[in-house]
Amino acid sequence: MTGTAGTAGTAETATTDRDRAWQVAAAVPDPELPMLTLADLGVLAGVEVDGGSGTVTAWLTPTYSGCPAVAEMAADVDRRLRAAGYPDVRVRLRLDPPWSTDLITAEGRRRLAEAGIAPPHPTSAVAAGSAPGPVALTLGPTRTGAVAPVTCPHCGDGDTEELSRFGSTACKALWRCRACREPFERVKEI
Incomplete structure (x- = not known):
């Protein structure tokens, strides 16, 4: 029974951590359309937190593959997540499915x-x-x-x-x- 409770607690912590990391990344404004967040624009494709290592991976789907703002978006997401207390951050591009x-x-x-x-x-x-x-x-x-x-x-x-x-x-x-x-x-x- 204790093992089950510990597993449930770990799963809850991972979900809470993922939700918190999502909220931080989702609030990053788009560099070209600053009235929108990356979440509003649909560019933030996902956030994962590895419970074992604490690594946060944020996935971005740029509006098109050659978008010149993607480097700035990635740097802004990285900076915000680190400032929120996540020391190991990785920002990755996800091109499939493409942004629409x-x-x-x-x-x-x-x-x-x-x-x-x-x-x-x-x-x-x-x-x-x-x-x-x-x-x-x-x-x-x-x-x-x-x-x-x-x-x-x-x-x-x-x-x-x-x-x-x-x-x-x-x-x-x-x-x-x-x-x-x-x-x-x-x-x-x-």
């Missing part, structure tokens, strides 16, 4: 709009709430010709137009609202 804009949380979409950046449309499965996790992604051209109009994050009007497929970062495009005439960026759907 469907991984952006509802809170992340809300924060993008508040910052004047139009969030991408979720797939119909994500919008309906029927997708339990990552959505299967077939690599090919990015989704263009959105199903729904792109709503202006400034005035809320749907009469918008794409000015340039390229914005301040590779994952954003430049748009303009025809109603209020304000330009805005939009996260590209992939």
Whole structure:
């Protein structure tokens, strides 16, 4: 009986430690979209804590494999976890399954709009709430010709137009609202 209780206690401690490490890593802001955390953006793919060694491994799935911000993301996660008392931290990349804009949380979409950046449309499965996790992604051209109009994050009007497929970062495009005439960026759907 004592062995069972000890095992349960160890499992609880590991879960608590993993949850705490997740919370620390999840709070790291994205370097290019600082209004979002890595968890809001769906880039934080997982956190593991090895109960025996105390090693924390954080998994990141960058928005695309050549993302220039991934080194900074990894350094920020490492720095925050070490500051939280984890002396042995490893940050690894997970490219499979690939990142998709469907991984952006509802809170992340809300924060993008508040910052004047139009969030991408979720797939119909994500919008309906029927997708339990990552959505299967077939690599090919990015989704263009959105199903729904792109709503202006400034005035809320749907009469918008794409000015340039390229914005301040590779994952954003430049748009303009025809109603209020304000330009805005939009996260590209992939």
